[in-house]
Amino acid sequence: MNWWKGSKVKINNGVALSGCTTFKIGGRAEFFCRPKDEEELKLLINLAKRYKIKFLVIGAGSNILVSDKGVKGLVVRLGAPDFKRISLRGNLLTAGSGCSTGQLLQFCARHNLSGLEFLAGIPGTLGGNLAMNAGTRGDSIGASLISCRVMDASGRTKTLKTGRIKFGYRSSSLADYIILEVRLRLTKMPGAGIRERLKEYMDRRRATQDLTHPSAGCVFKNPEGDFAGRLIDACGLKGKRVGGASISKRHANFIVNLGKARSADVLKLMGLAKREVKRKFNIALQPEIKIWN
Ligand SMILES: Cc1cc2nc3c(=O)[nH]c(=O)nc-3n(C[C@H](O)[C@H](O)[C@H](O)COP(=O)(O)OP(=O)(O)OC[C@H]3O[C@@H](n4cnc5c(N)ncnc54)[C@H](O)[C@@H]3O)c2cc1C
Structure with a gap:
């Protein structure tokens, strides 16, 4: 069924999800798309809704086990440059949900911003990190959040302030949304100190994890x-x-x-x-x- 026919979105059939997860396991996505911007994402959501196609978002695929039979429906990855922008005002960082942890931490170290070093070695995207409230030991990303911009199942965007989001241990109340952009409050610190902390987190990870x-x-x-x-x-x-x-x-x-x-x-x-x-x-x-x- 070519339900997207006539629209400008480019959808691939049968994409192997083993290539999209860090487990390197799993069958194919019935439909797969990498929208180029929010407008295209909204179009996709509305089309999927009209044709009753299940909709799933994948980040770096570092916390997902995909069935050998694959998944029915549309898997969307926010990997286009439009979802990876980062900007800074004072110590407030605003970043697209498609940014990788590595990209984010490099930006922070370059701009003398501390607060996310505990993410070093967590191979996610910002969207996945927030959805999962990623962290280690006592730290998790939800604690630095000011607000996030999300898209709902009807393609409407809204900004959710931190008080409206529940964060738990490796969980958040954001499961019904697509996270588009995240605003975090960080602290100023000399870059050398940040790099030192990043190294400590990575060393601890290498010493304990496989x-x-x-x-x-x-x-x-x-x-x-x-x-x-x-x-x-x-x-x-x-x-x-x-x-x-x-x-x-x-x-x-x-x-x-x-x-x-x-x-x-x-x-x-x-x-x-x-x-x-x-x-x-x-x-x-x-x-x-x-x-x-
Ligand atoms: C070697 C290794 C070490 C790890 N160590 C840690 C650790 O120390 N601490 C930790 O917390 N985790 C750890 N993880 C797990 C994983 O990296 C985190 O859970 C990470 O936050 C997942 O991000 P992701 O982008 O890969 O999300 P995915 O795995 O792609 O998705 C996870 C969930 O988030 C949802 N999601 C993804 N993007 C969005 C979006 N934009 N909007 C809405 N929902 C979205 C997905 O639908 C899915 O439900 C580790 C993983 C590996 C492989």
Whole structure:
């Protein structure tokens, strides 16, 4: 069905989502589009709504497990230059949701802006980071937010101030919106100090995480007062393998793709970890990653 016929948007059929996720796993998107600007995005939303096409947004794909069967509907990536602009007024930074963490942190270091260093090594886009309230240890991006501009399911844009958004541990109340632009309050600090802090965060990450194979980072949320990785490790599951996927030998809350992993392999390992942790500790692990099927 060529539901976009006659419009100016360019949609591809059957794009392999394994190439769009850090897990490097998953089937194809029925439809895929990289709109060039907000106007085109709005057109897409309205077309998808009219033809009852499911609509999904993907950032860097660093927290998503895509089903081997792929996903029905339209997957949209805000990767065009229009979604990657950054501007600065004093210590208020406004950036497009398509900016990568790396792009953002480089900009901050160049402009002596501190406050986001904890994002170093989190391979997301600003939109994905905010939707997931990305962070590490006590820090998360929601704490720096002033407002964000979003598009709703009817293609209307609005600005949401921080008080109207709920942020939780790796969650936000923004799931029904497409995040377009984010305004953050940062603090002035000499660039050398910022670079030093970035290095410290990266060094800590290299020392603790498994960065040698494709993954989506931590698969489960840490339960209150404990660590999912510690619990899975205590069940003796480090290195456990199913097909091409393995529970990391280095960090038990990472499942890694050893080469040809399938989504089903990852799901089996997640099921095993959940069952064993429930049996041994009576704790129900909750997935942190988003599962698209
Ligand atoms: C090696 C590794 C280490 C990691 N370490 C951490 C860590 O320390 N802390 C941490 O918090 N996370 C970590 N992650 C997970 C991941 O990087 C973060 O969750 C990141 O914020 C996801 O951003 P993304 O752009 O890749 O989002 P995606 O994975 O593409 O999407 C995640 C969710 O956000 C939604 N989304 C994406 N863009 C938008 C948008 N513009 N508007 C609305 N919704 C949107 C998607 O629909 C999806 O529901 C790690 C991942 C890896 C691979």
